[in-house]
Amino acid sequence: DQQVKQNSPSLSVQEGRISILNCDYTNSMFDYFLWYKKYPAEGPTFLISISSIKDKNEDGRFTVFLNKSAKHLSLHIVPSQPGDSAVYFCAANTGTASKLTFGTGTRLQVTL
Amino acid sequence: GAVVSQHPSRVICKSGTSVKIECRSLDFQATTMFWYRQFPKQSLMLMATSNEGSKATYEQGVEKDKFLINHASLTLSTLTVTSAHPEDSSFYICSATVSGSSYEQYFGPGTRLTVT
Numbered sequence: 585d586q587q588v589k590q591n592s593p594s595l596s597v598q599e600g601r602i603s604i605l606n607c608d609y610t611n612s613m614f615d616y617f618l619w620y621k622k623y624p625a626e627g628p629t630f631l632i633s634i635s636s637i638k639d640k641n642e643d644g645r646f647t648v649f650l651n652k653s654a655k656h657l658s659l660h661i662v663p664s665q666p667g668d669s670a671v672y673f674c675a676a677n678t679g680t681a682s683k684l685t686f687g688t689g690t691r692l693q694v695t696l
Numbered sequence: 697g698a699v700v701s702q703h704p705s706r707v708i709c710k711s712g713t714s715v716k717i718e719c720r721s722l723d724f725q726a727t728t729m730f731w732y733r734q735f736p737k738q739s740l741m742l743m744a745t746s747n748e749g750s751k752a753t754y755e756q757g758v759e760k761d762k763f764l765i766n767h768a769s770l771t772l773s774t775l776t777v778t779s780a781h782p783e784d785s786s787f788y789i790c791s792a793t794v795s796g797s798s799y800e801q802y803f804g805p806g807t808r809l810t811v812t
Contacts, residue, residue, distance in 0.1 A: 616799040627700070627789045627803035628740070635799075673739065677799060683730060684791075684801055686739045 587611045588676050590687035597694050603661040605690050607674035610655065614676035618684070619648060619659045622671045631672075632659070664694045699723050700792050702804035709780055710812055717775045717807045719790030725770040726792035730801065731763075734787045746773045780811040 589608045597603045607617075615636040620628035634641040634648045634657065641648050647660045661668055671691050675684040699722040709715050719729055727748050732740040744754045744765050752765035762784075764776040773792075777784055787808055791801040 618800065620803070625787065625806065625808060627702075627791075627805045630698075630800055630802060633800060679799075683742050683745055685742075688739045 585610075586688070587614075588674060588685050588687040590672075590674060590690045592690050593688070594691040594693070597664045597692065599666060599694055599696050600663045603659075603664045603668065603692055603694065605659040605661075605672050605674075605692065607657045607659075607687050608655060609657075609676055611676070611678075611685070612655070613678045614685075615679070616677050617648070617650060617657050618675045618677075619646075620673045620675060621668075622673060622689070624671075628673060661692075664692075666694050666696065668692060669694050698794065698800075698802040700726075700790065700802050700804040702790055702807050704807060705805060706808045706810075708810045708812060711781055712779055714776055714778045715780055715809060717777075717788055717790075717809075719773045719775070719792070719804050721771045721792045721802075724792075724794050726773075726794065727770065729767060729773040729790055729792045731765060731773075731775050732789045732791065734789060734806075740789065743775075777809065780809070782811045785809055785811045 618633040619631045622628040632643050632646045650657045671689045673689045674687045701720045703718045729746045731743045734740050743758045744752045746752045746765045746767040748767045754760045767773040789806040791803045
């Protein structure tokens, strides 16, 4: 039972354009959502997070939007840079220091 | 801040032997650490949750006698793969949460285990 889903396994975006990565979840108990970036053979790097009481959180080029009624969140990267090319995972948990449930990941490639 | 290290980064062992992987929080105290494994082109799968000073909580399907977890201090958790088999070959990653109230988990760089 995949509680967190990323339906697009890959995404290609031109440098300077906006990258939009999507994530859907089914568990209504999730109250905190996170995005991680991962390179092969490395651990995930925390990017940005959002609490379920908010619908938007912004940090530099990264913005996460949460639509609780649709159980959907998205990560916007603008402008996209070649160094953003990596696999992006969304994750969710139900409380502090609780386990994360990860999505299946989306491979982003930013082309010149 | 919030740096997590793992050692070793890569290990090759023979079938039947045991391997210990260390996870350290370098600049913060971590009451809770998590151990994940990742197969090629798949997502991270949680193996167990490790709480300092108490027994680990294992996810369904993870053999606790095969994957021994010890969280002896607020900065160190270890995962020992006992009697390793080739199917245990994987990428093992730990994460830690900052003690107190924290939702974010910070991940180590991972350990590539190859069992021959």
